[in-house]
Amino acid sequence: MTDIVLEARHITKAFPGVVANDDVSLSLHRGEILALLGENGAGKSTLMNVVYGLYRADQGEILIEGEPVQLSSPRDAIRLGIGMVHQHFQLVQPMTVTENILLGSEITLGRTPFLDFEAGRQRVRELSVRYGLSVNPDDVIEHIPVGVQQRVEILKALYRQARILILDEPTAVLTPQEIQDLFRVMRELARGGHSIIFITHKLREVLEVAHRIVAMRQGRVVGESLPESSTQATLAEMMVGRKVILQVPKGPAHADQVVLEVRDLSMSATRGGVALKDVSLEVHAGEILGVAGVQGNGQTELVEAITGLRHVQSGAISMNGSNVTAWSPRQRSSMGMAYIPEDRHRFGMVGSYSVAENLVLNTYHLEPYSRRGVRDDAAIRDHAEQLVQAFDIRTPTVDTAAGSLSGGNQQKLVVARELGREVSLLVASQPTRGVDVGSIEFIHRQIVAQRDRGIAVLLVSAELDEILTLSDRIAVLYEGEIIATVEASQATREQLGLLMAGVRAPLNA
């Protein structure tokens, strides 16, 4: 059957301590969009890295167009027309879009070693026009939003004339609009004879765009189905192996007195960021205020201002009535502010530290973990044991290095630390990014539980579904301004989508 462009047979790949892929077989047809589902650590990225020649499989073989091939490095994959957009963007931050796209397959001025930037730019423009992936060839990556970076990643593959495209969690950081654009591009490519493997944790997307769906669990392929004959529920069950409640049960909010109040907050843009303009908002005890918005419209700035990681130029932040604008992060957290940061790898934890140490990362100086400047390891470990139990963090021991946990579990660790103590305000930023449905369900339950215990929750997320399922009220942030605040009950995906894109539709606030 010649129309199978890519086939993986009996792939096995083990890492110290983990069998990431265990006798996995998979085939991809010409012009097909194949969705690959699976929990964190299921082995999706590993399998794709094997196909792309980044990892060498311990066993098994890969066939392209029916021919067995040796994939000992990405060079081979590229030669064979395979392109991959990695889960963690593979872009060189300080370089321009053009430089990133040319890298590895450079256009030079004749025989000279020098690059022909003009030709490069030209090529990039052509491609971006042809596939409707608009980018500015001369922008420096670190200055452009993730949505655009995503396009650059795809252009990199197309520039190399990839016929087989692997997209590993491409939508994790995109807005509804951007996601729709991406799907449009994917469909066009498929129509044009490209074949696409599409990894995501978002079941809605799978049903929307995929032609065929394969699910993995613990390194094995555990099921296959077609979108016509599937629902989100069946897919979730197929990948997790049990029924998953996708819609976390959530009663009406009993909003109480104001816990967090932000008034006329302004700050100018830092490198690669945006400015905040007169942002004002209130979060009441027992309610969840969702801040919707496309990545890079000021969420990071807003959250860091509230948590004290950034100085504000003007405006005031007060918590439980007292003005905390000038307070240090520590003062705020000791006042009962919990913070789940958006980038767990950078802020949330210290990879080389044990799970136990990470669980006291911001309380290590308090009794009982520390007495008069002396650490009490016993107390720290007890605390850890409890939280690992309570929050079901999958780790060999509490002494395991946190960096070696799966992404989902790393996230649970952070959540456990922040919710495992008495707080009155929870600031949660992208709490479920890149986390599988199982973990999402768990984290969402926790957040709602906190609300019902009368804690004020500020939820910042680019994930519309997340915003819609959890929030009681929704504020939309666009280019550093809150352009609308709506009751969750009255909000619709479409409205919000438009607002997030900056379209100020008249809304009943």
Added chain:
Amino acid sequence: AGGGTAKEGLKIGLVTDVGRVNDRTFNQSAWEGVQDAAAELGVEAKYIETKAATDYLDNIRQFAEEDYDVIVTVGYALGEATLEMAAEYPETMFIGVDQFQAETVANVAGLVFREDQAGYLAGVLAASLTQTDTIGGVFGTDLIPAVVAFREGYELGAKSVKPDINIISAYHPGEIAQAFTDPEWGAATAAQAIDGGADVIFAAGGQTGNGALEETATHEGFYCIGVDTDQWDTLPGAHPCLVASAVKTVRKGVYELIMSVADGTFEGGQVYGEAGLSDFHDFADKLPEELKTKLAEIAQGLVDGSLSTGYGQ
């Protein structure tokens, strides 16, 4: 202790200052002196090369414990350690090169030199040779007395010939450990002095000075004056410019002191070695006769005390 009877089968040891026994500085001269004596007496001689100032004491002790009869310690920096060891081992004779003796110790002879006199002669020579009335000097460090004496003598000597002569000279700017081992600084500074108009360069500062001498040699028609030993023998690279060297006869001094131990005439205290101008070698016939005689007279005057450099008074 002290002198007393003649000794048979003398054991001679030498401890260098930071450096090596063939590093073309007074370490080498002293070691040559030791070897001369050893050859003469037909005995063995050993040396220890000091790596760091903190090792002086240990290195001397090394010999003392193996009960050597004569231990030569080279450099003023070893003075203190030498005295300490001398007190601990009264039977051992110590010869301290460049070590000024505040008070006489029976088993320590401080072999010192009037560097200012050698420098003075160099100054006279330089001042008489210069066409530009500008002379240069590149020196090790003013943290070591001998070097200061050379420089002061040099400038006094020069002024004695041309009172308002222009002298551009500098000490090495770095720490003492580097002052004598930075030929590139010496070379660059010599070049800088030449750019500044100097046409005679006096270099006193071990390897640093050697750098200056060889640099000067690469410029056409400039003169340079070496230091410590007759550098004509040790630094062929400098021949094109090397008129003479302001020498301290360390080799001879050490040799004689060791022999005095051998024949039992050794006396502790200050011992002055000869310091003066070396032979002119290839420049001998290029130099005007009256200059040579003048230098000879001055040298004589300095020795018999009828003439003084004016340094240290």
Added chain:
Amino acid sequence: MADPLDQRTRFSRWLVRLAHPLVSPALALVTAFAVGAVTMLLSGDNPLTAYWGLLQGAFGGLDALSRTLRTATPYILTGLSVAFAFKAGLFNIGASGQFLMGTAASVAVGVLVKGVPAFIHLPLALLAGFAGGALWGAIPGVLKVWRGAHEVITTIMLNYIASLFTSWLVYAGGTQGQQPGPLSDPAAAAQGISQTGTILPTAKLPELLPDVLTRVHWGLVIALVAVPVIWWILKRSTFGFEVRTVGENMSAARYAGMRVNWTIVLSMAIAGGLAGLAGTVECLGLHGRFAPEFTGSAGFEGITVALLGRTEPVGVLLSAVFMGGLYGGAAKMQFESGVRSEIIQVVQALVLVMVAAPELVRVVYRMRARRSEEDTAESKLATGWGG
């Protein structure tokens, strides 16, 4: 489901703990000395007599042992200095400058403060020494947090400045219209000799066991005490936790509410203090005065010591004694065998390589390769300039 995995990882970790710290370094030493021997053979020296002499000089008899310990004393402290900075993610090339400033401060107290009893004078001098170094160490810390000036540059520059400054302090002057330095001893200056007066007996560090060891002073004890103290600070104190977190992941430290800037400055100050203490005990215990010949070279050795000790306090102690032995024995080796003592440095470099690259030893001895935590434990200091 994960149980078998846990078992395996636990077992291998146990193996690593047991085997690695002993086997690997042992083989490392053997290999290093072997290669050193080859080098000697190639250049026509006899390694056997050389190493025998080295052993004699390092540990053969009390005198040798004393010398080894004496040499090791400052290495322990400068090694701790560099190691501590590394823990905070800082590369302290400035130990030698801090060494000198500490020395100068302590000697100033030791010489100028008169008429106080030893039990005040000595601690005062030690304190001054620590403070001098700490101050000099804090400067790059402040420059880093306040202006983002990279500590590698500033510490290098401050080394030069320190050596010039301390030279000036004791400078005899008198010629070229130059004034003598504030600490220079008039008597010596009269002879043009640049050095301080002798430290008063009340400020001198007494010898440890005068009739057993030669000139080994209480500085050794001070250094030995510093080891557990630093270990304790790093491993058991909350401040140590902050230091390591800042070193591992500055953003996380900020997020966790730690005072990052303060921690950096304080860490540099402590590192500087330790280096200063090294110079202090050298002068109060050994030289009895300060003179320009006493350079801060022990500060540079501190880098090697720290790296050889894998930046762990106990490791620092071991590597310091080891290097003390190498240098202590070097002179004896050359004396006995006539082999140039510089070969020691070659051996030292080889040891450093072998100890620091377990992978290399593994390859040499065909050991089964394995990934283990303690390889990543070093990852911090590997990330270099940080920025």
Added chain:
Amino acid sequence: MAPVETTARRASAGVLRRRWITAGLTLLLLAIVILVDRTSLGDGPLGILFGIGVLRFTLRAAVPLIFGALSGILCERSGIINIGIEGMMLAGAFGAFAVKSHTGQLPLPLSLALSTLSACAMGSAMGYLHALLSIRFRMNQIISGTAIIVLATGLSTYLFDPDWLSRGKFSDIAIPVLARIPVIGEVLFTNGLLTYLALAMAIALHFLLFRSRWGLRTRAIGEHPRAADTMGVNVNRWRYINTTIGGAVAALGGAFLVLEAVGQFKESMTAGRGFISLAAMIFGNWSPLGALGASTLFGYTQALQNQLLLSGITRVPRFFISMLPYVTTIVVLASVVGRTRAPAAEGEVYETE
């Protein structure tokens, strides 16, 4: 996307402004220098500041720093930290001298050529060793660099025999027309081969780094090796190549000291120049022209303090005058340059499973 483009523009505008400022300052300096040399201005303090002697010393002191810094850039831009410059330089100096002193009988140019080659060979050996240790054996790069220094110091001292003597060195070559330009001709266009090489190399490397295929790949593997790898760039191969070449370049600094500046070798004669180059590299923010500028600044401050010493300033103790270069560096670093940015992936081992 509007705000984004503007930030991007802002960045490039900053670059442009910096270029104009540099150009302006350079012209101003040239003007002063010529005036000082031609007019009576030179007799005053300006003579000390901008005299020929100072300028020539500046260049001379800068050359080894330039080579050192370029070596650092080659390694670190590709992600390998190079603390070992000092060692590589020293190895180069020794390598040059060992051959030079044993080829005295050959015609000078030949012997010089051989010596330079041997210097580069020594340096590349050191560079390759560094790469091998840090890539193949996953050794901490700072340790490996330190080991290189200790090793080079030890070996060169152990093997060096002071009785070896070398005669003759690279002599100044006046570049036909240019050399006749007042002052500039004397300073810039009347030099030894290695000096020209240093200047040429700095400029060439700058263009290669930012305009060539090699440069693009080098910068990429230093910033984000994984990204480069996924685009089919062989990360470790380039790291080996760059680090090895880097060793050779550092060695040229040593060769300059032995073959062009001094003419002889001396134990640890690099005297910390390797470390200063490290500073120059960081100071120049890992860009070749930046490093050229930084090295020149360091050279100039040294020249200046020397000139002050020579001109017999006696009011200030000489020790404080000699602090000039180091104080300047710190002050400039703290005030003007501010934060520099190291290649992001520096010091990290890159492996694929």
